[in-house]
Amino acid sequence: MAANDYYHTSHPPTGQPHGSPFDDDNSYHPAPNSSGALGGYPAQNTSYSSQQDPFTDHNAIPLHSQPKYEAHQLDDGSPAPYTADPEAHARPSRKRSKRKKQKKGGWFGGRITWVVYTLTAVQIGVFVGELIKNGMLTGSPIQTKPNFNIMIGPSPYVLINMGARFTPCMHNINQTIASNVQSWPCPNTTSLNPGSLTCSLSELCGMGGVPDQSTVTDYRDRSHEPNQWWRFIVPIFLHAGIIHIGFNLLLQLTLGRDMEKEIGPLRFALVYFSAGIFGFVLGGNYAADGISSVGASGSLFGILALTLLDLFYKWSTRRSPVKDLIFILLDIAIAFVLGLLPGLDNFSHIGGFLMGLVLGICLLHSPQSLRQRTGSDEPPYATVDTQPLAPTTGPASIMPHFFTNFAKSPVAFFKGRKTLWWAWWLVRAGGLVVVFIGFVLLLRNFYEWRNTCSWCKHLTCLPISTGGVDWCDMGGLSLQNRSTQSPARRGLAPVDLSDFVTQAMGAMM
Structure with missing residues (x-):
């Protein structure tokens, strides 16, 4: 009887969801395998019936709209595992991928620095050509005789034949004209x-040759003067x-690339070539x-x-x-001491640094403190750092406000x-004028004019003597008689600096 009352009661069985006219479509419906229901029969009070959550208010306005939950079943009838919105899971992965892309740095990260990459490719190609030509002329791609090139x-x-800065190929030299060097x-x-001196100056210089100077008796006579002016540019x-090329x-590819991203390709190329020349x-x-001088230093x-x-x-x-300043000064000091x-x-080191300093004052935006005091509207550059700059925030990608505002009004x-x-x-305009005048005067x-400076040699040498030879006298033209029967016919003997620093390195610029 008790069993019959249990199975035939007028009340719904416990544990079963009961429909209510107050329910709406946003209410939560449990999966079939749930052990309880959130909305049980209101008059039921047994241990098998789930109680209504006292903190739930169906009339409350939700803070965030939630998608309707629907239980899914697999083919075998078992409930499927909970799956959230796939787009919600995709967004974090895209953000992570973007962050990874932004963190990508190195020589090929960020905006492409076309000037640096082009210069690097050309310099590597030219250096390969140097090795090939040296191998064709001497039988070895690097110099091993009469001494080894430590570079x-x-x-x-x-290098002279390929365009190094060698002054006898560029103008008359008083010493060679007076000594009738042939x-x-x-x-x-x-x-x-x-006895190995068998070439003329034109053959040594190459690149189209130079006029014959055998009839010239005064270095002021410019009728047969060598004039390979491009030797101020080609050595770069x-x-x-x-x-040498490895350090340069x-x-x-580090400092130069960051600076090109900082100031843009036009400013960078202008300073690069102006300083080198x-x-x-x-x-x-x-x-x-x-001294034959080459390099981009x-x-x-x-x-x-x-x-x-x-x-x-x-x-x-x-x-x-302070740390950045110490590193920069250390680089300058090491390069100057090596020079x-x-x-x-x-x-060449000193001249390049001075030109870069003056052009920097003329071309870079004003200091931040000065812009604040003058109310200048120049967009500030991002600081030079090893991290790549965002493509849309780089000031080099936009036209400076000076030109746009000036053109409008x-x-x-x-x-x-x-x-x-x-x-x-x-100050900016004055610096530009001083640089131009100095370039013309030089x-x-x-x-x-051929004016010399007696004390300037100490900027490029140390007052040290080795083997009776003063370091400051090295690098000059060494003239020797080729034959005792014709003392007037003289030749330019190769300079041997192998006891110190072989001249095969040219000028480590």
């Missing part, structure tokens, strides 16, 4: 024997050896005539000057400015400017 590269005579080392020279792409490209011009005026010193200026301009915003070794041209651009703004722009002195 692991071609001989200095091959014989010069050949590009394939492998001996220090004066030449290097003295694997070690390492600096170019100015360094070779300064070295051509005051370095020894017997003058250009890189100009970029190093830009980095130093950028550090000072943003000193208050840098994370560790004091025999056979090296430190003037020239008068309004200058109207209302503060005195400090005018003073800073006068060229005039190289070709016409």
Whole structure:
């Protein structure tokens, strides 16, 4: 009887969901295998019936709209596992992938620096050509005779033949004209024997040759003067050896690449070539005539000057400015000390750094502190760092406000400017004028005036004597008689610096 009452009661069985007119479509319906229900029969009070959650209010407004939950079943009738919205799971993965892409750095991360990559490709290609030509002329891709090139590269005579800055190929040399030098080392020279001097100056210089100077008696006579002026530019792409080009490209692909992202390709290319050319011009005026100078270090010193200026301009915003300053000064000091070794041209380092410093003042945006005081609207550059810059935030990708505002309304651009703004722009304009005048004066002195500087040699050498030879006298032209029967016929003997630093490295610029 009790069993009959249990199975035939008028009340619904416990544990079963009961439909209610107050239920809506947003109410939660459990899966079939649930042990209890959220909405049990309201009059039931047994241990088998689920009680209504006292904290649940069906009339409350939900804070977030939730998708309707529906229990799914597999083919065998068992409940399927809970699966959330697939789009909700996809978003975090996309964010993570974006973060991974943003963290990607190195030499090929961020915006493509076309100038640095193009220069690097050309310089590597030219260096391979140097090794091939040295192998064709001497039988070895690197110089091993008469001494070994410690830079692991071609001989200095091959570099001269390919366009190194060598002043006898560029203008008259008083010493060679007065001594009637007729014989010069050949590009394939492998001996220090004066008898190996069988080439003319035109054959040594190559690149179309130079006029015959056998009839010239005064160096001021420019009728037969060599004039391979491009030797102020071509050496930027030449290097003295694997070690030389390796260090230069390492600096170019790190510091140079960051700076190109910072200031843009046009400014970067202008400073790069201006610093390199100015360094070779300064070295051509005051370095020894017997030094063949090659390398891109003058250009890189100009970029190093830009980095130093950028550090000072943003000193208050840098994370560790003192540390950055120490590293920059250490790089400058090491390169300057190396330039004091025999056979090296430190003037190219100095000239490149000075040109980069002045052009940086003229081309870079004003310091942040100065812009705040003058109310300048120049967009600030991001600090130079090893992390890649966002493509949309780089100021190099937009036209500077100076040109756009000036083109729209020239008068309004200058109207209302503060005195400090005018003073800073006068400094910029003055620096540009000084650089231009200095460049012109150095060229005039190289070709016409020939003024020398007696103390300037100490900027590129140490007052040390080895074997009775002063380091500051190394790199000059060494003239020797080819025959005792004709003392007037003299030749330029190859200079042997193997006891110190072989001149095969040219000028480690």
